[in-house]
Amino acid sequence: MNKIDVKDVNFYYGDFHALKGVSMQIKEKSVVAFIGPSGCGKSTFLRLFNRMNDLIPNTRMEGQILIDNEDIYAKGVPVDELRKNVGMVFQRPNPFPKTIFENVAYGLRVNGIKDNEFIRHRVEETLKGAALWDEVKDKLKESAFALSGGQQQRLCIARAMAVSPSILLMDEPASALDPISTAKVEELIHELKKDYTIVIVTHNMQQAARVSDKTAYFYLGEMIEFDETKKIFTNPAQISTQNYITGRFG
Amino acid sequence: MVKFIESELVQLKKEVDEMWTLVYNQLDRASEAVLTLNKELAQQVIVREKRVNAFELKIDSDVEDIIALYNPVAVDLRFVLAMLKINTDLERLGDFAEGIARFVVKCNEPALDPELLKELRLEEMFAQVLSMLETAKKALNEESLELSTSVFAKDNLVDEINSEVSVKLADYITKNPESMLLCLNLISVFRKLERSGDHINNLAEEIVFYIDAKVLKHQGKTDEGYLSQI
Numbered sequence: 001m002n003k004i005d006v007k008d009v010n011f012y013y014g015d016f017h018a019l020k021g022v023s024m025q026i027k028e029k030s031v032v033a034f035i036g037p038s039g040c041g042k043s044t045f046l047r048l049f050n051r052m053n054d055l056i057p058n059t060r061m062e063g064q065i066l067i068d069n070e071d072i073y074a075k076g077v078p079v080d081e082l083r084k085n086v087g088m089v090f091q092r093p094n095p096f097p098k099t100i101f102e103n104v105a106y107g108l109r110v111n112g113i114k115d116n117e118f119i120r121h122r123v124e125e126t127l128k129g130a131a132l133w134d135e136v137k138d139k140l141k142e143s144a145f146a147l148s149g150g151q152q153q154r155l156c157i158a159r160a161m162a163v164s165p166s167i168l169l170m171d172e173p174a175s176a177l178d179p180i181s182t183a184k185v186e187e188l189i190h191e192l193k194k195d196y197t198i199v200i201v202t203h204n205m206q207q208a209a210r211v212s213d214k215t216a217y218f219y220l221g222e223m224i225e226f227d228e229t230k231k232i233f234t235n236p237a238q239i240s241t242q243n244y245i246t247g248r249f250g
Numbered sequence: 251m252v253k254f255i256e257s258e259l260v261q262l263k264k265e266v267d268e269m270w271t272l273v274y275n276q277l278d279r280a281s282e283a284v285l286t287l288n289k290e291l292a293q294q295v296i297v298r299e300k301r302v303n304a305f306e307l308k309i310d311s312d313v314e315d316i317i318a319l320y321n322p323v324a325v326d327l328r329f330v331l332a333m334l335k336i337n338t339d340l341e342r343l344g345d346f347a348e349g350i351a352r353f354v355v356k357c358n359e360p361a362l363d364p365e366l367l368k369e370l371r372l373e374e375m376f377a378q379v380l381s382m383l384e385t386a387k388k389a390l391n392e393e394s395l396e397l398s399t400s401v402f403a404k405d406n407l408v409d410e411i412n413s414e415v416s417v418k419l420a421d422y423i424t425k426n427p428e429s430m431l432l433c434l435n436l437i438s439v440f441r442k443l444e445r446s447g448d449h450i451n452n453l454a455e456e457i458v459f460y461i462d463a464k465v466l467k468h469q470g471k472t473d474e475g476y477l478s479q480i
Binding site: 206 | 254255314315318319321449474
């Protein structure tokens with residue numbers, strides 16, 4: 001079943017045509033990676049799935065994006081609910097200036113959950129899900145800033161998971177991390193795809209090859225090729241894709 | 251290395267292991283088919299060769315995927331490259347088993363002269379080849395340099411038996427001229443076994459490469475020099 005259905009999307013920053021006629025279907029509980037040179041539109045495209053581009057002035061989108069068959073740009077769509085369902089993790093870990101516990105609990109509290117026992121249970125559940133529980137269980141009341149970069153990023157993933165999204169968007173989630181932390185985040189993505197649909201933007205082609213089921217290659221606002229990751233990295237259909245992944249270009 | 255990539259390497263090893271077992275069984279059955287001139291058994295070997303070929307294609311494809319997707323380096327790269335080459339050598343061994351089986355199927359004799367077979371040491375040669383194959387498999391599973399290099403010495407016996415075959419068969423033909431065609435065809439069985447020994451040597455060399463990053467290919471007699479260093 002298609003979790004996300006993108007139909008002929010064009011996106012503009014003012015007069016600049018940033019995304020050109022992009023269509024794709026993303027299956028439920030799969031990992032899709034977006035690759036391409038800087039400025040090709042992959043992060044812009046990613047942000048369309050939770051309407052983060054709405055926060056940027058003088059932008060407009062044409063086309064349709066359906067999540068669970070519902071048009072997320074239809075009039076009256078509650079954007080806050082959308083962003084609960086479509087969580088996001090950014091390049092630089094951005095924990096709140098709160099305790100480890102409160103970072104994860106915050107999303108639940110602002111959504112009106114007052115049952116402390118439920119909150120405690122959910123915090124533990126998502127920290128375990130983010131493969132962080134064992135490292136932080138004895139210091140939940142410490143500041144999140146006391147954690148390492150890799151731990152902070154996994155905390156941000158747990159924070160996104162706490163409000164039970166069905167989709168996780170990750171914009172270069174490991175590019176600011178050391179290799180060991182990167183490996184932990186990649187292992188986490190591999191585990192999480194059993195329960196979530198994950199879309200990841202990455203400059204690291206080897207990372208895209210390692211973690212994703214399908215890969216989309218973008219160039220100058222166009223989606224050049226979208227296929228099984230194995231196919232993209234063994235025998236891409238487009239010469240442009242091949243030139244990029246072999247390093248002949250980009 | 252991330253765990254899910256590790257599992258891909260484990261799966262590759264499992265597939266190679268299965269192919270190894272299949273090829274061993276093929277050679278074992280071919281051996282029995284020749285020694286007893288059992289055409290039914292030989293036919294089974296010929297039919298099963300398709301499975302060996304299918305395995306080869308699968309493993310080749312899996313190796314390609316692992317290299318493309320996971321960029322293995324160091325010991326993991328050596329492992330994947332070794333599996334790729336081992337795959338090719340195992341497939342050749344499968345071909346030899348099939349070739350030997352075809353000899354049996356085409357043979358018009360009701361039985362082979364047991365005295366001739368004893369003189370030629372065919373059973374001994376088969377046993378040695380199978381022993382080499384088993385030892386090499388154990389060497390890979392235990393990641394043992396000692397076991398790997400022990401295969402090279404065993405090949406000497408295979409070569410020794412093969413080197414005597416032509417003269418012995420020539421002598422037999424002189425005394426039994428009606429057996430000329432049979433003997434000429436029988437030579438092909440010995441050639442295939444001798445080539446099998448060479449390919450199993452290759453297997454051992456690949457295992458050494460994987461474990462120790464040492465390239466023994468084309469070293470000839472210096473294989474024994476390496477042995478003394480272990």
